[in-house]
Amino acid sequence: MYNGRRTNLHSAWDSGLLGHLGTEEQLFPGLSEESAQHRKDYSKGGVKEWAERGHNAARDVVYAELPKAAEGAPATLDAAYEQSANALIRVQIEMGGARLAKVLNRVLR
Numbered sequence: 001m002y003n004g005r006r007t008n009l010h011s012a013w014d015s016g017l018l019g020h021l022g023t024e025e026q027l028f029p030g031l032s033e034e035s036a037q038h039r040k041d042y043s044k045g046g047v048k049e050w051a052e053r054g055h056n057a058a059r060d061v062v063y064a065e066l067p068k069a070a071e072g073a074p075a076t077l078d079a080a081y082e083q084s085a086n087a088l089i090r091v092q093i094e095m096g097g098a099r100l101a102k103v104l105n106r107v108l109r
Contacts, residue, residue, distance in 0.1 A: 001076040012077055013062065017085045027093070035094040042098035050099055054092070061088045 002012045021027055035042070065084050069075040077085075 001074050018089055031094055035097055039098045042095040043102040057088055
């Protein structure tokens with residue numbers, strides 16, 4: 001359950017949680033400042049390492065922090081889960097930008 005609606009975890013992450021962070025225009029100023037500070041770290045490695053980091057993040061936050069639910073009942077994504085999700089989403093957006101820039105710079109040189 002998320003925002004009083006029954007959903008699946010994929011949909012909650014792809015639209016619900018992401019949508020609550022605001023529009024691109026609202027997110028960009030804060031992300032661009034933070035991203036510039038972490039750009040080199042976020043773009044280290046290659047696709048294999050990036051996939052492994054994403055897998056680890058999913059294991060450690062997306063699944064490990066799911067609220068407990070009674071047998072057969074849906075879990076309800078609460079404020080604590082959303083707060084952890086928001087932090088991860090922001091970092092993933094920053095990493096994606098740094099990694100895309102690295103790939104484009106390599107390909108377009």
